Amino acid sequence: MINKFSVFSDGLKFSILAIGLIACSRDAELQSPNLSPYSIDIPAGFPSPDIPADNAMTQNRVSLGKRLFFEKALSIDSSISCASCHFQIHGFSDPKRFSLGVGDSIGVRNAMALSNVAYQEDFFWDGGVPSLELQVLAPIENPLEMNFSVPQVVERLKKDPSYIYDFKKAYNREPDAYALVRAIAAFERTFISGNSPFDQYTYQGKTSALSASALRGKDIFFGEKAECFHCHTGFNFTDNRFQNNGLYSEYQDIGRARVTIKSSDIGRFKTPSLRNIEVTAPYMHDGSIASLEAVVQHYMSGGKGHPNQSPLIKPFTLTLQEQQDLIAFLKSLTDESFLNRQSLQP
Ligand code: HEC
Ligand code: HEC
Numbered sequence: 654m655i656n657k658f659s660v661f662s663d664g665l666k667f668s669i670l671a672i673g674l675i676a677c678s679r680d681a682e683l684q685s686p687n688l689s690p691y692s693i694d695i696p697a698g699f700p701s702p703d704i705p706a707d708n709a710m711t712q713n714r715v716s717l718g719k720r721l722f723f724e725k726a727l728s729i730d731s732s733i734s735c736a737s738c739h740f741q742i743h744g745f746s747d748p749k750r751f752s753l754g755v756g757d758s759i760g761v762r763n764a765m766a767l768s769n770v771a772y773q774e775d776f777f778w779d780g781g782v783p784s785l786e787l788q789v790l791a792p793i794e795n796p797l798e799m800n801f802s803v804p805q806v807v808e809r810l811k812k813d814p815s816y817i818y819d820f821k822k823a824y825n826r827e828p829d830a831y832a833l834v835r836a837i838a839a840f841e842r843t844f845i846s847g848n849s850p851f852d853q854y855t856y857q858g859k860t861s862a863l864s865a866s867a868l869r870g871k872d873i874f875f876g877e878k879a880e881c882f883h884c885h886t887g888f889n890f891t892d893n894r895f896q897n898n899g900l901y902s903e904y905q906d907i908g909r910a911r912v913t914i915k916s917s918d919i920g921r922f923k924t925p926s927l928r929n930i931e932v933t934a935p936y937m938h939d940g941s942i943a944s945l946e947a948v949v950q951h952y953m954s955g956g957k958g959h960p961n962q963s964p965l966i967k968p969f970t971l972t973l974q975e976q977q978d979l980i981a982f983l984k985s986l987t988d989e990s991f992l993n994r995q996s997l998q999p
Pocket of ligand 1: 733734762763765779788789799
């Protein structure tokens with residue numbers, strides 16, 4: 654069965670909402686006096702993320718966004734918040750294979766990790782959503798997740814004077830869809846993770862940060878036998894493209910083809926960042942691989958041979974020690990300071 658997110662199959666409703674939300678491209682609200690800027694701490698080796706012109710980062714916006722990220726009133730029966738499926742200690746992913754929405758309804762894809770989401774260009778495993786702001790609409794309206802609607806969320810928030818106050822401080826307007834999606838996106842842009850042992854070794858000159866095993870694993874990761882780095886590339890370990898890594902010979906979830914309707918895109922999914930990969934199991938778009946050991950086995954096997962499988966996925970052999978080394982390298986991408994950062998907690 655192909656995944657069915659009604660908010661996007663109901664294309665008309667989505668585009669009307671989307672037009673209303675992106676129409677204003679200049680940040681007139683910034684004229685308001687009480688807006689101290691929020692400066693994102695950019696780790697060494699990282700570029701500055703693009704911040705949309707109409708959603709400049711301010712302290713008040715980030716704190717409103719945080720409040721909303723943990724707000725269960727965003728779901729129809731006030732049982733689920735964004736954080737119910739995106740756990741900080743798991744890199745803001747969900748250890749469940751498929752997350753539970755309201756009434757324990759079960760989703761169809763594995764909840765994505767949100768580290769460094771400020772740098773992403775397309776959202777969701779199939780890239781079906783073009784901005785972090787617009788992404789907020791999807792879980793609220795998805796019947797398998799929050800099963801609510803943005804206008805109803807706004808009505809609910811307007812009944813709470815403390816929200817009226819916080820929205821005014823942040824965007825100089827009453828609670829509305831415009832400010833709701835922008836505040837949550839502003840908070841998510843602070844999910845910057847760049848202080849793992851790998852970063853300390855590579856960008857902070859701390860040569861002792863990586864063990865001998867992780868260093869050997871690094872050479873495997875960046876070598877032409879395993880080919881990992883061709884797709885998991887750059888500071889965020891993703892090419893920001895859609896690839897078929899040979900997970901299946903036939904895909905139930907057609908991935909990128911859902912968006913492009915091209916058969917050459919069947920089974921292509923967004924190359925996920927590997928940051929904090931140690932704590933974001935289970936793996937792949939459908940959470941079908943439980944451990945990093947099994948992920949390495951998958952790549953060594955050369956994939957299941959789908960017609961769209963990338964030519965970079967082909968059989969290779971690693972000794973047991975080399976497999977352990979590669980996994981030690983993957984684990985060196987765990988950023989404890991991010992997973993425990995207080996500013997990301999309610
Ligand atoms: C019931 C579980 C659930 C809830 C609630 C939920 N999410 Fe998600 N989230 C997911 C799943 C599953 C995906 C992957 C969906 C897909 O690819 O189709 C996802 C993907 C995302 C992504 C895309 C990341 C990327 O790199 O493309 C972002 C951003 C996100 N969620 C933020 C949020 C925010 C903000 C909220 C609250 C408004 C929220 N989520 C609520 C399960 C959930
Ligand atoms: C052809 C591009 C490509 C190559 C080469 C590649 N990957 Fe991937 N990788 C992907 C894609 C695409 C996914 C997601 C596939 C899916 O969900 O169906 C993925 C998923 C993963 C995941 C799971 C991530 C998550 O959040 O669930 C891990 C771990 C991983 N790859 C590690 C590696 C390692 C280690 C190598 C080298 C042995 C490697 N990859 C080589 C494209 C690639």
